[in-house]
Amino acid sequence: MLIKIPSSSTLKTSDITDESVYIQRRQLVKSMGFLGAGALLGSAISHKANAGFFDSKDADASFKTTALNYKADKDNLSLIRTPEQKVISHNNFYEFGAQKNQPAELSQNFKVNPWQLTISGECENPITLDYDDLTTMFALEERIYRLRCVEAWSMVVPWIGFSLAELLKKVAPNSSAKYVLFETLFDPEQMPGQSNRRLGGGIAYPYVEGLRIDEAMNPLTLMSVGLYGKTLPPQNGAPIRLVVPWKYGFKSIKSIVSIKLVREQPQTTWNKLASNEYGFYANVNPAHDHPRWSQASERRITSGGLFAKNRIETLPFNGYGEQVAHMYKNMDLSKYY
Ligand SMILES: Nc1nc2c(c(=O)[nH]1)N[C@H]1C(S)=C(S)[C@@H](COP(=O)(O)O)O[C@H]1N2
Numbered sequence: 001m002l003i004k005i006p007s008s009s010t011l012k013t014s015d016i017t018d019e020s021v022y023i024q025r026r027q028l029v030k031s032m033g034f035l036g037a038g039a040l041l042g043s044a045i046s047h048k049a050n051a052g053f054f055d056s057k058d059a060d061a062s063f064k065t066t067a068l069n070y071k072a073d074k075d076n077l078s079l080i081r082t083p084e085q086k087v088i089s090h091n092n093f094y095e096f097g098a099q100k101n102q103p104a105e106l107s108q109n110f111k112v113n114p115w116q117l118t119i120s121g122e123c124e125n126p127i128t129l130d131y132d133d134l135t136t137m138f139a140l141e142e143r144i145y146r147l148r149c150v151e152a153w154s155m156v157v158p159w160i161g162f163s164l165a166e167l168l169k170k171v172a173p174n175s176s177a178k179y180v181l182f183e184t185l186f187d188p189e190q191m192p193g194q195s196n197r198r199l200g201g202g203i204a205y206p207y208v209e210g211l212r213i214d215e216a217m218n219p220l221t222l223m224s225v226g227l228y229g230k231t232l233p234p235q236n237g238a239p240i241r242l243v244v245p246w247k248y249g250f251k252s253i254k255s256i257v258s259i260k261l262v263r264e265q266p267q268t269t270w271n272k273l274a275s276n277e278y279g280f281y282a283n284v285n286p287a288h289d290h291p292r293w294s295q296a297s298e299r300r301i302t303s304g305g306l307f308a309k310n311r312i313e314t315l316p317f318n319g320y321g322e323q324v325a326h327m328y329k330n331m332d333l334s335k336y337y
């Protein structure tokens, strides 16, 4: 199918990728100014499987992001960034629906202010940050990172944020702090997937994730509050989410309300659901296949067209081995996948 796109539009025919003619149509309609993101819920092109599950009565307001001040990433400009429109419309955020298009459509009224993020557990100075603290407590920097989903697609995203290590230093972890447990907001009123099993993909909520303390302290580990120069939209985890670029995307938990320093390795959402498929470590590893598919290559989401050669080799630790491989040098990575 070929859809005519107005030349004034930001969408180009080259933006049409195989993953979704559907998303492209939705963007086309938006770019032409007909409808807000939520207005298509009841329309013919909303996803059939879940149509009618949610109330669209006040889903017409589009979320407002604001510009951030940050230090630009000059070191990673050779990475070709995935177009912003794709980063904010092809998402995994099951709290707002398990289909790629649903988070952007069902999250536009998500309330991120007020917000509280509590850092507690095995530390000297537990703190709670308010919404404004998230963007003002630390100097913000851009990090252009590869994001590799366990489903074998990937993007390059210019995140904005600060190192998790800086935040953890503030609370001063004690010697019992061996792991870090992260938790997403639990609010079924706002997150329809949390109370509707079919919409929410059958996973347990709240979504929880974890890192070993050395992984959490690694300088690459980012608390992200923005992307493409602005605060995060809800579908990408507003107001604050984790980004761990050498691990599969499911470790990068969104819309975090709690960070807890703990003694034992915590349970994590996908590992609980299917431990043979999703490990605690989840380091990107082309040599360790998912039981149902190969992890040797990935489809990079680019601005390329349908026939663009966007199938690329997956790199160990997603290409960040130099910075992170030392943390696993005595571990059997086929066992600790
Ligand atoms: N709370 C929560 N965090 C989440 C998810 C989710 O469903 N819920 N999905 C994860 C998965 S599988 C991926 S690939 C990334 C996707 O991030 P993005 O939508 O910003 O690209 O978010 C991760 N964080």
Ligand SMILES: [Mo]
Residues within 6 Å of the ligand: 092, 148, 149, 150, 151, 248, 249, 250
């Ligand atoms: Mo993912």
